[in-house]
Structure formats: structure tokens, C-alpha cells
Amino acid sequence: MKLNELRDNPGARKVRTRVGRGIGSGKGKTAARGQKGQKSRSGVSIKGFEGGQMPLHMRIPKRGFNNPFGMDYAEVNIGMIQKFIDEKKLDAKKDIDHAALKAAGLAKGGKDGVRLLGKGEIKAKAKLIVHGASKGAVAAVEKAGGSVEVLPKPKHDGGQGDKAPKGKAFERAAAEKAAGKDGKKAK
Structure with missing residues (x-):
């Protein structure tokens, strides 16, 4: 075989039919859409x-x-x-946090952080920095000689995005809530 003999498989390259290009093409005038009606027009979503x-x-x-x-x-x-x-994907000597777990491929998803659960057992003396942990998991890590640091819960806007109250508007809303129904400050 020579370079000038290289060809695609038959049927691999198919030219797109150009409709509405005259009677001789066989797909002229109505462009194979039939006559009138919703489906013959553009912008149809049915x-x-x-x-x-x-x-x-x-x-x-x-x-x-x-x-x-x-x-x-x-x-x-x-x-x-x-x-x-054990597989050397994580280093027990360094702090194990969300970034380290994600880099190792262990923490999939979890846009708000990592929660530690107690299934299995841990032998390594490691410092874990997570956003939540079960009591059993904390006890197991501490028993192995490690430690668990639980970070505070991240602020959440309740899905409001940019509409979430910020700055002075947020402070005013908090003050009104603290004042109660009768408008007097709560003691």
C-alpha cells in the first residue's frame, strides 16, 4: 500500500444533504418538510x-x-x-485534609468538605483535618495515636446565591429577628 492509495472505509465520509436547493436536487421547495403546519416551520419544540x-x-x-x-x-x-x-497514596506524617484526600482520589464530590466515618480500622498515627466526623471514627483515630480536627461548618446562603442578604441588610435582618414580634429588643 502506498500513501496515495490511502482511503477511508466506504460509507465513513457521508456528505450532508443540502435541502432547499432547487427542483433538480429532489429536496427543493419544501425541503422535504411536507406542506404547511407546525412541523414545517423553524423553532418548533413539541x-x-x-x-x-x-x-x-x-x-x-x-x-x-x-x-x-x-x-x-x-x-x-x-x-x-x-x-x-498502606498503598503510599497518602502520607501519614503530613496533615490529611480535604485537598490531600481529593488528590489521592478518595474524596469524590463533597463541595462542602469531608465527613469521616468509622467503618474499618486505622493503625497509622495521622492527623486528620475534616469538616465532620462520627464519634466512632474519632475514637478509633485517637486510639491509634492520631488526632481529628473538626473544622467549623462553612457559611451557606441557602441556594440564594447573590440574593443572600449581605452586609448591612443582613445585620438589619438579624437585628429585626432578635427584636421579636413586638419590636422591642430581646433580653
Whole structure:
């Protein structure tokens, strides 16, 4: 085979049909859309439209609740931390925090931090810096000679984004809440 003989497999390169280019093309005038009606026009969005009857996504029952104030923690078990230390993916001599766990591939997701859970056992003497920990996990780490530092909960705007009260507006709202219903300051 020579370079000038290189070809794609038959059917691998298919030229796009150009519609609305005259009678001779066979796809002229109405451009293979038929005549009139909603589907013949541009900007049509009828996917999921059921002719005016109640659509399926509105008919089925809804369950659950998305808490705007809920925290998203990456849950990490102490047994997995020990496994990663044994595999030299984590260094027990250094502080093990969210960044170190993420770099090792152990803390997936968890935009609000890491929560330590007590499944498995830990033998390494390590200092863990996390955003939450179960009592069993803390006891197991301390029994192994390590320590657990629990960071304070991060501030949350309740899903309001830029609309969350900030600065003086926030302070005024807090003062009004502290004042109570009758407008007098709470003692």
C-alpha cells in the first residue's frame, strides 16, 4: 500500500444533504418538510407535548425534598484512609485534609468538605483535618495515636446565591429577628 492509495472505509465520509436547493436536487421547495403546519416551520419544540393533555412529567407523583441549606460532604471511612496510607497514596506524617484526600482520589464530590466515618480500622498515627466526623471514627483515630480536627461548618446562603442578604441588610435582618414580634429588643 502506498500513501496515495490511502482511503477511508466506504460509507465513513457521508456528505450532508443540502435541502432547499432547487427542483433538480429532489429536496427543493419544501425541503422535504411536507406542506404547511407546525412541523414545517423553524423553532418548533413539541417534544413531550401531548396535545394539551396533562404531560407525563406533571402526572407522575413527586417525592422527596432538596434542602437548600443541606451540606454536601464527601464521606470517607477510616479503613479506606488506612488502605491508601498502606498503598503510599497518602502520607501519614503530613496533615490529611480535604485537598490531600481529593488528590489521592478518595474524596469524590463533597463541595462542602469531608465527613469521616468509622467503618474499618486505622493503625497509622495521622492527623486528620475534616469538616465532620462520627464519634466512632474519632475514637478509633485517637486510639491509634492520631488526632481529628473538626473544622467549623462553612457559611451557606441557602441556594440564594447573590440574593443572600449581605452586609448591612443582613445585620438589619438579624437585628429585626432578635427584636421579636413586638419590636422591642430581646433580653
